[in-house]
Amino acid sequence: MKELWGNVLLGLSLLITLGIFGFEFVKFTNTFDPESASANIAQIKPDDPNKNLAQIERGRLVFDQSGCQACHNARTDKAGPEAGGAVGPSFSNVGVRRKDAEWLRKQIVAPQSVVPGTKMPSFASLSKEEVDALIAFLGSMDQAHDPASEPAIQPPAQLVKEVGDAGAKALIDKGQQLFASNGCIGCHIVGKQGGPIGPNLTHEALRGRSDVWQLEHLKDPISVYVLGSTENIQWIMPKFGHLAGEDLKALVVYLQSLH
Numbered sequence: 103m104k105e106l107w108g109n110v111l112l113g114l115s116l117l118i119t120l121g122i123f124g125f126e127f128v129k130f131t132n133t134f135d136p137e138s139a140s141a142n143i144a145q146i147k148p149d150d151p152n153k154n155l156a157q158i159e160r161g162r163l164v165f166d167q168s169g170c171q172a173c174h175n176a177r178t179d180k181a182g183p184e185a186g187g188a189v190g191p192s193f194s195n196v197g198v199r200r201k202d203a204e205w206l207r208k209q210i211v212a213p214q215s216v217v218p219g220t221k222m223p224s225f226a227s228l229s230k231e232e233v234d235a236l237i238a239f240l241g242s243m244d245q246a247h248d249p250a251s252e253p254a255i256q257p258p259a260q261l262v263k264e265v266g267d268a269g270a271k272a273l274i275d276k277g278q279q280l281f282a283s284n285g286c287i288g289c290h291i292v293g294k295q296g297g298p299i300g301p302n303l304t305h306e307a308l309r310g311r312s313d314v315w316q317l318e319h320l321k322d323p324i325s326v327y328v329l330g331s332t333e334n335i336q337w338i339m340p341k342f343g344h345l346a347g348e349d350l351k352a353l354v355v356y357l358q359s360l361h
């Protein structure tokens with residue numbers, strides 16, 4: 103009899119422990135940014151974290167197999183390096199700026215219908231499940247994906263030859279000021295400051311964009327990604343072609359110094 107009561111008590115305390123654990127777990131999943139999770143990881147129920155993970159992992163495979171990285175810089179692992187080609191935009195923070203699953207589906211399956219003249223080919227041969235997984239994977243690339251670090255400021259060697267150390271430093275400082283005064287910082291993180299709509303620019307120089315690319319991208323951002331006219335194309339980053347040539351130059355120098 104004593105033994106029976108002992109077992110009953112043990113059973114009860116186990117149930118209570120499980121109950122508390124379950125409650126804490128539900129609390130945890132509820133505080134787990136439901137808003138951005140449901141928007142970022144579109145298509146997937148935010149109350150099913152295991153399914154999210156499985157789908158993200160599946161998306162990572164599809165991403166690798168489809169050769170997306172031939173054109174897109176991406177940090178496919180949180181801890182790993184950013185790597186990839188320079189034909190398309192970097193995927194840093196793509197999960198923050200592109201939350202609309204249907205937009206993403208169109209961009210993947212019929213990119214010309216989203217951005218006429220885009221250099222991106224259609225991936226219409228992928229199944230719906232594969233595209234869903236890709237969308238989940240893209241959604242996982244948010245600001246938590248880029249490790250917080252400060253840039254090492256290193257002026258381009260050619261510039262130092264032309265204007266000396268002091269001249270180069272003056273240009274970089276000017277570029278940094280223009281970066282703040284023109285609102286770039288509202289959309290771009292450098293170091294620990296800035297907004298996460300655009301790619302993190304802390305180590306922009308390491309992406310290997312040329313000076314000409316940087317200048318053309320600043321004047322009309324979509325122009326570097328399409329063949330032909332850029333009229334009527336919707337793009338998040340505004341054009342800065344109205345800035346003085348000297349200001350554009352300082353901005354390019356600043357961007358190319360962020361190592």
Ligand code: HEC
Nearest residue numbers: 168169170173189190191209213217220221222223225327
């Ligand atoms: C041949 C180069 C190329 C390949 C391969 C490629 N893309 Fe792209 N992608 C681009 C270009 C150029 C753009 C910018 C113009 C546009 O939006 O279409 C772009 C834009 C995008 C965007 C919008 C990014 C943003 O920041 O707005 C997404 C999302 C995207 N691609 C997904 C993919 C996926 C997923 C794959 C692989 C299945 C892929 N791309 C393969 C060239 C490519």
Ligand code: HEC
Nearest residue numbers: 191192284285286289299300301309311323338339340342
């Ligand atoms: C409203 C938000 C917004 C503002 C403001 C903005 N950007 Fe961007 N930027 C983006 C987005 C989104 C992208 C990704 C698509 C692309 O590459 O054009 C981007 C891309 C970039 C890239 C390309 C990174 C790479 O190598 O792939 C650079 C460099 C850049 N921006 C610099 C700037 C500078 C400098 C300013 C200010 C003069 C600025 N941006 C203002 C949103 C913004």
